[in-house]
Amino acid sequence: MYAARRSTRALLAALSLELLFIMPGSLARTFTVINACPFTIWPAVFTDLNAGTAVPDVATGWEAAAGSSVTFSVPDNWKSGRIWGRRDCDFSTNPGPNSCLDGGCNGGLLCDPHTGTGVPPATVAEWTLQGDGNRDFYDVSLVDGFNLPMSITNSAGCSVADCPIDLGPNCPSAIKGPFDSNGYPVGCKSACAANLDGNPQDSPNCCSGSYSTAATCPSSGVAYYSYFKGNCPNSYAYAYDESSNTALWTCNSSLNADYTLTFCP
Numbered sequence: 001m002y003a004a005r006r007s008t009r010a011l012l013a014a015l016s017l018e019l020l021f022i023m024p025g026s027l028a029r030t031f032t033v034i035n036a037c038p039f040t041i042w043p044a045v046f047t048d049l050n051a052g053t054a055v056p057d058v059a060t061g062w063e064a065a066a067g068s069s070v071t072f073s074v075p076d077n078w079k080s081g082r083i084w085g086r087r088d089c090d091f092s093t094n095p096g097p098n099s100c101l102d103g104g105c106n107g108g109l110l111c112d113p114h115t116g117t118g119v120p121p122a123t124v125a126e127w128t129l130q131g132d133g134n135r136d137f138y139d140v141s142l143v144d145g146f147n148l149p150m151s152i153t154n155s156a157g158c159s160v161a162d163c164p165i166d167l168g169p170n171c172p173s174a175i176k177g178p179f180d181s182n183g184y185p186v187g188c189k190s191a192c193a194a195n196l197d198g199n200p201q202d203s204p205n206c207c208s209g210s211y212s213t214a215a216t217c218p219s220s221g222v223a224y225y226s227y228f229k230g231n232c233p234n235s236y237a238y239a240y241d242e243s244s245n246t247a248l249w250t251c252n253s254s255l256n257a258d259y260t261l262t263f264c265p
């Protein structure tokens, strides 16, 4: 009896020692990307390798049929990562950024690891895990416009970040589009990308030039900000939207949250 207890205790001690050695290298989060849209989309993943070298254990792009989901592991220290969806793609000829009506990337189906960011307009889910103050940071960004509704939920009870409604149909005409072959708007451009003021180098819509700080680029100076933020109050709707306090979300990294990104939630 005593010997048995001793050996159990020794086994437990050995196990926890083993865990100590194994865990630091293997700690990871589980991410799930669900396509709840009633049509095929092509999700894409990009990591800013200047911010960190850890990358998710998944291809940088894939085809997601309606109703499908993909689960993969993401290192605990993923920095400046983004996931978005591409619409109406055809990679059969000249695969590249123009293979999709929006969201396309250098590379075609597989986005180039160094230059494969999405062509606007695109709704972008963004993460930095284990950022300042041991917090995960995440948001649903409309800074590059909108192309698909999405939501970021998590397993730790932290806030939901989302833009759950289709901003295409009611998008103001000056920024509406692109359009599919049926004339349906598959996106809504940012005022910056639509080049409404004709001066992208010095623009209150782009927060560039003399408008390049939070103080000189208030949301009130960004055309159609209220269309995006009013319909999607939990989204990151322009370059300095943090001051809204409902743009950038955090979750204690010690909670090891798993994240689910749902398109068309």
Ligand SMILES: *[C@@H]1O[C@H](CO)[C@@H](O)[C@H](O)[C@H]1NC(C)=O
Pocket (backbone or CB within 6 Å): 252, 253, 254, 255
């Ligand atoms: C994060 O969670 C850990 C573990 O539950 C806790 O010790 C720590 O105080 C939390 N940090 C913050 C900033 O709440």
